[in-house]
Amino acid sequence: MPTRPPHRAVQPGGAEAVAPARRSVEPGEDPPRPGELICGQCRAGNLPVRRYCRRCGAALADAPVAVRPPWWRRLLARRVRRPHAAGERPPRRRRWRTPRFAVWLVVLLAAAAAGYAFRAEALGAVESVRDRVSKP
Structure with missing residues (x-):
């Protein structure tokens, strides 16, 4: 049978303070x-x-x-829904709600379409600036 180590007395002030979890x-x-x-x-x-x-x-x-x-x-x-207190009614919800990413997608597509539609004017503006800035 294994022997146990002898017990030692706890010294006052010797134990380290353990922080609570x-x-x-x-x-x-x-x-x-x-x-x-x-x-x-x-x-x-x-x-x-x-x-x-x-x-x-x-x-x-x-x-x-x-x-x-x-x-x-x-x-x-x-968005996190908070629980309602007793006696409080939840607000009425809309049936269909546009997702945020769909709004951003529409804005991005509109900007791309505008850039495509006005590309000829933009290239003409770039050429006129080059003509005025370049050396004769």
Whole structure:
């Protein structure tokens, strides 16, 4: 039978402090908005004027600030439906809604068609500029 190592007494002050595990943002809670302070313990968003976390009470002295996502992420982000409170009715939804990519596709096709239609005028303008700028 294997022998066990002898137990040692715990020395006062010798144990290292263990940081509590970070909790993620709860499903019912909104993620931190741009400009809010993010708590290092519970990852909750706090107003910039706060000194202590609103959820866990940890100090926010060295808390990072939530940054605003880049424009392309905001453009392509899907809208999240928020749950309705008791007694609140959801807004009426339109039956047909134009997808964003279809609008951008129509704008791009219209610009390409306009460029194709006016290509002769554009080439004439380029030639007139070359005639005026070139040396005799």
